[in-house]
């Protein structure tokens with residue numbers, strides 16, 4: 001059902017399909033610009049991928065993660081020696097096209113093009129979240145003191161120092177190198193004797209990402225936006241408008257597809273074929289004796305440990321197997337690694353969570369008009385950085401929908417032909 005008083009006031013009726021962090025931020029950005037927004041999800045806001053992430057708004061992530069192509073890294077993945085990527089042959093075959101595209105885009109020249117775009121997005125990641133955090137009264141969920149990347153070997157630490165200097169000098173990212181003693185002074189929960197760490201100081205962290213999404217959604221409704229439960233696949237065109245059937249039918253001038261990992265089948269109906277690569281991840285919560293103050297990334301073991309309201313969240317890297325594991329080896333290895341860092345600990349009660357990162361082979365989200373479909377907009381494919389990029393890409397899309405700047409590098413048109 002359309003809202004007649006909005007139409008009378010000349011506000012665009014807009015449907016946002018998907019109430020993950022990306023959809024909710026987009027709904028807020030559109031609402032601020034005067035759209036009458038209805039947000040649709042089959043669940044409550046923030047209950048899928050945006051529920052389970054590692055909680056970091058990554059202001060340092062100027063270089064999106066390429067596929068490791070060095071022979072040693074590929075060998076470690078192939079032989080299952082690393083813990084950051086797992087796979088099965090059936091899983092690889094099922095996603096062969098996107099994986100080949102990802103390998104192609106991971107070569108240095110193509111990766112440099114992705115970095116050039118990230119350099120424009122990342123500096124605004126926290127800035128774009130700030131007004132939403134304020135409007136949602138969510139300051140109690142946010143920390144603004146960065147996270148730590150830990151190094152276990154002297155060789156790893158040498159590489160970390162080089163990377164920190166490069167990121168500081170080239171991108172202006174806040175990075176402090178800590179030796180072992182400085183690390184223990186800043187983060188006494190780390191009892192392992194490590195050579196050092198890099199403190200990425202500009203990143204913000206969230207103690208409950210699902211709650212952050214829910215609070216943002218609360219800000220939307222408190223300003224007159226609507227959230228309806230429904231199946232986005234029931235969308236269809238009626239003349240120049242979009243209509244979503246359901247218990248409360250909605251008709252709108254614009255429809256934004258923000259369905260995270262479920263977006264590709266939706267836009268395929270409208271002629272846009274998207275090679276979305278779904279990288280599964282897992283988490284479970286742990287009960288350490290002493291909770292760290294900020295997230296700890298132990299990338300040599302393929303894990304991130306984030307303090308949350310439910311305990312210490314152990315997040316895995318990517319699993320490219322065909323099916324989710326009931327007892328993922330990445331979490332078992334991760335739990336051992338966590339105990340080495342912080343001392344013995346038990347797992348908190350509760351199920352293992354799993355979700356899939358919606359990644360694009362070129363490492364860039366898909367943001368903009370769907371070609372040949374007036375009033376249909378894409379806003380998905382944020383991959384490893386959906387929490388980070390949700391608010392900044394929401395502003396980009398909302399500006400574009402109101403006739404502002406287009407970003408060809410992010411546009412769905414790049415996928416045509």
Ligand SMILES: Cc1cc2nc3c(=O)[nH]c(=O)nc-3n(C[C@H](O)[C@H](O)[C@H](O)COP(=O)(O)OP(=O)(O)OC[C@H]3O[C@@H](n4cnc5c(N)ncnc54)[C@H](O)[C@@H]3O)c2cc1C
Nearest residue numbers: 018020022042049050053054056232260281385386387388
């Ligand atoms: C283990 C892990 C760790 C991560 N860590 C970080 C991190 O530290 N920092 C960071 O920036 N990012 C991180 N990410 C990535 C980030 O979580 C995702 O990029 C982000 O959550 C994607 O948000 P989204 O809104 O696009 O998707 P989702 O949160 O999945 O939202 C999509 C919504 O669409 C809805 N939907 C789907 N189909 C339908 C339908 N037919 N009808 C109605 N509704 C539908 C779903 O119910 C869902 O609510 C991590 C991801 C994982 C898996």
